[in-house]
Amino acid sequence: MTFTFKIKQTLTLFILSSAIILNGCGGSDSNDSMPVVTPPPPTPTPVIYQYEVTVKNLTNAQPMSPIAVVLHDEGQLWQLGQAASSALEVLAESGDNTMVLADEMVLAGESGAGVLMSGMQETITVSIEDVMPQMISVVTMLVNTNDAFSGINAMVIKDLAVNESISMQTSSYDAGTEMNSELMATIPGPAGGGEGYNEMRDDVDFVAMHPGIVSQDDGLMQSALTQAHRFDNPTLMITITRTE
Amino acid sequence: MKILTLLTAFALTSSSMAINAQQVEVSVTNLTQGIYYTPFLISAHSAEMSLYTLGEAASPELQMMAEGGDISGLSMMLSNGNADVIENPAAGLLAPSMSTMTMLDTADGNDRLSIVSMLLPTNDAFVGLNSWKIPTEAGTWTFTLNAYDAGTEANDEMITGGGAPGAAGIPVAPGGDGGSNGTGVTMEEGNMTVHIHRGSLGDDNMTGGKSDLSNTVHRWLNPVARITVTVM
Numbered sequence: 394m395t396f397t398f399k400i401k402q403t404l405t406l407f408i409l410s411s412a413i414i415l416n417g418c419g420g421s422d423s424n425d426s427m428p429v430v431t432p433p434p435p436t437p438t439p440v441i442y443q444y445e446v447t448v449k450n451l452t453n454a455q456p457m458s459p460i461a462v463v464l465h466d467e468g469q470l471w472q473l474g475q476a477a478s479s480a481l482e483v484l485a486e487s488g489d490n491t492m493v494l495a496d497e498m499v500l501a502g503e504s505g506a507g508v509l510m511s512g513m514q515e516t517i518t519v520s521i522e523d524v525m526p527q528m529i530s531v532v533t534m535l536v537n538t539n540d541a542f543s544g545i546n547a548m549v550i551k552d553l554a555v556n557e558s559i560s561m562q563t564s565s566y567d568a569g570t571e572m573n574s575e576l577m578a579t580i581p582g583p584a585g586g587g588e589g590y591n592e593m594r595d596d597v598d599f600v601a602m603h604p605g606i607v608s609q610d611d612g613l614m615q616s617a618l619t620q621a622h623r624f625d626n627p628t629l630m631i632t633i634t635r636t637e
Numbered sequence: 638m639k640i641l642t643l644l645t646a647f648a649l650t651s652s653s654m655a656i657n658a659q660q661v662e663v664s665v666t667n668l669t670q671g672i673y674y675t676p677f678l679i680s681a682h683s684a685e686m687s688l689y690t691l692g693e694a695a696s697p698e699l700q701m702m703a704e705g706g707d708i709s710g711l712s713m714m715l716s717n718g719n720a721d722v723i724e725n726p727a728a729g730l731l732a733p734s735m736s737t738m739t740m741l742d743t744a745d746g747n748d749r750l751s752i753v754s755m756l757l758p759t760n761d762a763f764v765g766l767n768s769w770k771i772p773t774e775a776g777t778w779t780f781t782l783n784a785y786d787a788g789t790e791a792n793d794e795m796i797t798g799g800g801a802p803g804a805a806g807i808p809v810a811p812g813g814d815g816g817s818n819g820t821g822v823t824m825e826e827g828n829m830t831v832h833i834h835r836g837s838l839g840d841d842n843m844t845g846g847k848s849d850l851s852n853t854v855h856r857w858l859n860p861v862a863r864i865t866v867t868v869m
Contacts, residue, residue: 564860597733599734603858604670612838613841626859
């Protein structure tokens with residue numbers, strides 16, 4: 394009696410399993426009748442995208458003007474071979490970054506605290522709410538020059554994950570807006586104490602790699618600069634870390 | 638059966654080699670503010686060839702290019718080695734900040750890219766890319782190049798018109814901004830191998846002094862050119 398029951402039970406179990414399997418196989422056919430679950434739209438909470446930009450001055454004796462860090466989705470701070478924008482001209486000739494930071498392409502921008510001396514480094518934090526920025530740019534003037542600048546131009550950062558970093562060394566460019574006379578009256582840095590921005594464009598009027606400064610010690614008698622102000626590439630070490 | 642297998646293997650090898658032939662777009666930008674480039678030589682060649690070796694003496698063909706901008710020797714050398722060669726894509730000099738672009742169809746096995754051009758006004762400076770391995774996958778690669786000294790001519794910095802191999806002096810300052818009557822920066826070439834160029838000296842006297850070059854116009858810092866390679 395007990396034995397018969399056991400067999401029956403086993404058979405029943407077997408049949409049940411088969412039915413379940415069959416049902417499982419036919420699942421796709423019955424999708425239409427399944428209730429569709431639509432999750433309620435998430436309540437928008439502000440998402441912060443934050444980047445820490447550490448800039449180190451690698452030069453012998455070229456202080457860097459207050460560094461401008463900007464997040465943007467389009468545009469470039471400069472284009473090789475093209476005339477410098479007025480904002481870049483002002484920064485490259487005088488070190489004043491206000492026009493660059495106020496440029497219409499800028500989604501968020503921050504300035505360094507002050508002049509960054511040789512061998513020093515500074516970390517600048519820039520953040521933006523809700524919109525992931527596509528690009529970052531960094532720019533600063535080598536102040537003991539006529540119109541030299543260094544930085545990063547429209548680097549794509551959209552794929553940078555939180556806590557990921559990118560490091561690079563940057564070269565120096567010539568804004569092409571002021572002749573490299575090295576005259577005391579034209580060097581705004583401590584080596585000259587002269588004029589910064591002048592709207593006259595008396596040079597090639599396109600951005601190119603900087604040829605370096607000459608100095609009075611190397612054959613330019615009129616120069617206010619000495620051998621100590623010479624520089625070679627790279628001039629900056631920049632590390633960008635996405636922190637949020 | 639064995640013959641059939643061999644034939645199949647051969648057919649497979651052939652087709653994979655055919656895939657290796659690539660279409661490559663090459664763009665060159667002059668990054669300098671005051672240096673001109675003579676006609677570029679752009680080539681895809683086999684790994685066995687190379688246009689120069691750092692630390693070794695320049696070939697006579699490289700010397701022709703570096704001292705006078707004459708790429709015919711290198712071009713012939715490359716063609717004899719079944720390389721794919723593009724001459725003078727800019728149709729003349731490539732002025733400061735200008736770019737030129739060309740398309741290379743590489744033959745099987747020509748998987749190395751080399752690019753050379755002379756810097757003017759200099760005695761024997763050239764920009765070079767030496768046997769860069771062309772990636773096999775499609776994509777775009779951007780990098781910069783440095784200026785080299787061919788080590789074949791003293792950097793006297795005198796603009797004399799001398800462009801033939803062995804002739805002293807600089808052929809020309811294409812910007813029309815060269816000087817004259819320089820006494821010569823040096824009459825010696827201390828390093829007779831291909832090396833990173835130390836840069837021109839120049840001076841601030843356009844009608845005398847040591848150099849016919851201007852120290853505020855004709856100097857440069859590396860890098861001097863930017864290359865963008867797009868593998869189709």
